[in-house]
Amino acid sequence: NAGVTQTPKFQVLKTGQSMTLQCAQDMNHEYMSWYRQDPGMGLRLIHYSVGAGITDQGEVPNGYNVSRSTTEDFPLRLLSAAPSQTSVYFCASSSTGGWYNEQFFGPGTRLTVL
């Protein structure tokens, strides 16, 4: 099993450009989520999905879009990148969204917006 995979590993964008961060998992997990990690701020939830076709907003959703057409994939789209979106992005999955469940994280995408 590959677990949770993310591409690309690194990305540099100019302000106003758009891009999609890819996330895939092969554990048949229903629950997937996107976080951003900034220095001194831990991880903050951007969007999450409890199953194919169902998404919802987290703590910091502005400037990001998601969709979930399959159980395996959960891409994160930046429509018009801003310097404030410079961060490390992590995708995670778990078997359900319940309180006890372990979240499995991908290796992250380091994004710089100039």
Added chain:
Amino acid sequence: TQLLEQSPQFLSIQEGENLTVYCNSSSVFSSLQWYRQEPGEGPVLLVTVVTGGEVKKLKRLTFQFGDARKDSSLHITAAQPGDTGLYLCAGNYASGSARQLTFGSGTQLTVLP
């Protein structure tokens, strides 16, 4: 927005020393998890605690959940260089969505040989 405060933010110790990291909130947790993150990687779950007063041990790591379920601690005995990493606590709040974890800002631990 619920806040989870971790302390200390940075900790540098010698191999063989003991240390404790704290995670505090003014709100009650339904459950709390501790993760460890190494450079260039995503966090990896160490433990989940759900019952007030609960103590769990993982080799040299001891995790405690406060009686009131508002705080937690991680104690490492005889730290080793391999313990170096970012330690994150993450909580599900009793009044919030079970699907949203709130993470603390982390404790960066460095264990010197």
